[in-house]
Amino acid sequence: MTLGALPDTPAPKWKVFSWGLWDWGTQPFNTVITTFVFSVYITSSAFGTENQTSIALSISTGTAGLLIALLAPILGQGADRSGRRMFHLRWQTWLLAAISAALWFVAPEPSYLVLGLVLLAAGNLVGEIANVNYYAAIDKVSTPGTVGRISGLGWGLGYIGGIAILLLIIALRGSEFGADDVRFSMIVCGLWTLVFTIPIFVALRDEKVENPPPRRSLPECYRDLWRSLQRVYRDNPHTVYFLLASALFRDGLGGVFTFGAVLAAGTFGFEFSEVIIFGVAANLVAGVSTMAFGLLDDKLGPKRVILISLSFLVVLGLGVFFLHDQGKTVFWVLGLAMCIFVGPAQSASRSFLARAIPEGKSGEIFGLYATTGRAVSFLSSTFFGLFIVIGAEITGSQETQYFGILGVVVVLLAGLLVMIPVKEGGHSFSKQ
Incomplete structure (x- = not known):
């Protein structure tokens, strides 16, 4: 091993592609559900006033983030110890598919608002926990010299998958979306995830762990987590600084996607069909730029990619x-321009950490990565809602949704400033 958990020998291309295809398969939850379709549907007038539904969405998103922060590193530890990472990724992925399809039950009435938000929060929780195991599996398909482009490939396939699922939905139901069309698309999303995530489970298998350690109690898991964080800080404090910086800017990046389509519809007056068309264009731009920046990641380093992206955002x-x-x-011009930089920042963040992880600790460290991110995941959603309230106080209007973008910008700027002094390279870790 030359660098942490990453091997010297490249994986076969079909395994690399199968790994990246998981991003393609799970993208409907991010693109169709969280960003362009269901989030717009659940914040529409069918469920309440613009401010009421937007604030309710921010509350549910923040609650899911808190649960992710508590659970992610513990489950990551368990996957490392048992060696059953792919087993856990499989049931988590297919549970996400089931939750996606279950959104069909959310009828366009105020009484279904809570059901919709609970399912949306549950999907975010399951999806993020699945991401921990998926990210950790990058050590099965990449080397120190290819991790940037492979991470970019995964993100890029995800965005292009977002285009494909949106176009499929339009082909099946047309661009004039009504409530029944939205609900039907949730079933399509569930089936899409179920089918296209099969290749990763064929290509990548769990490796048997000889003499796995006994199960740990919850307090013991958190004590182990604290020791792990101390060890990482002792061996390379800048990795901890990176975790703090990425916690901020990744939450801001998530806010761009979570609330972008909501702003398009509520503030800029996009019709539902226009939101879908924008979604196709946005994912095309994001997919191409992320793959391109992945090549720069391996040449310039992930930190430069992150700083450039955040500054523009x-x-x-x-x-x-x-x-x-x-x-x-x-919104067409600036929104699409933002899409150029969101994906590269996300991909470079993943490759930055993948280069730093010690062998046998991928699940735990990526679990910590998820936890540090979700520990402040209330920021974008809370600031989005808070700035809407502030805008209402300042203007005396109840249509101040556009103020919410300032909350997201504040979080992105904070992440940028904390990231500037972080050093990359020269990672060295002890295994115990």
Whole structure:
């Protein structure tokens, strides 16, 4: 092993592609459900006023984030100890598919708002825990010299998968989306995830762990987690600094996707069909840019990719706020421009940490990665709702949704500032 958990020998291309295809298969929850379709549906007038539904969405998102922060590293530890990472990823992935399909039951009435938000939060929880095991499996398909482009391949396939699922839904139901069309698309999302995640489970298998350690109690798991964090800080404190910085900016990146389509519909007056078309264009832009930046990641280093991306996102986000009353063209231009940089920042963040993980600790460290991210995951959702309230107080209007983008920008800027002093390279870890 030359660098942490990453091997010297490249994996066969079909295994690399099968790993990346998981991003493609699970993308419907991110693209169709969280961003462009269901989130717009659940914040529509069928469920309540614009401010009420937007604030309720931010509360459910923040609650899911808290649960993820508590559970992710513990489950990651368990996968490392048992060696059954792919087993856990399989049932988590297919549970996500079931939750996606279950959103069909959310009828367009105020009484179904809570059901919709609970299922949405549950999907976020399961999806994020699954991500821990998926991210940890990158050590099965990449080397120190290819991890950036392979991480970018996964993110890129995810975005392109988002295009494919949106186009499929349009082909099946047309672009004029009603409530029945939204609910039908949830079933399509569930089936899509079920089918396209099969290849990773064929290509990658669990390796038997000889003499696995006994199960640990919850208090023992948290004590182990604390020791792990101390060990990481002792061996390379900048990895801990990175975890703190990425916790902030990844939450901001998530906020861009979670609330972007909501702003398009509520603030810029996009019709549902226009949101879908924007989603196709956004994922195309994001997919291509993420794959391209993945190549730069291996050449320039992930930190530079992250700093460049965050700087542009802060400026573009401010542009969305100040030009919100200039019509749909503003969101088309600035929104698509933001999509150029969201994916590269996410992908480079994953490759930065993958280069630093010691052998046998992938699940635990990526669990810690999820925890540090979700420990502050209430920030974007809370700030989004808070700035809407502040905007209402300042303007005396109840249509101040556009103020929410300032909350997301604040989180992105904080992550950028904390990331600047973080050093990359020279990782060295003890295994115990």
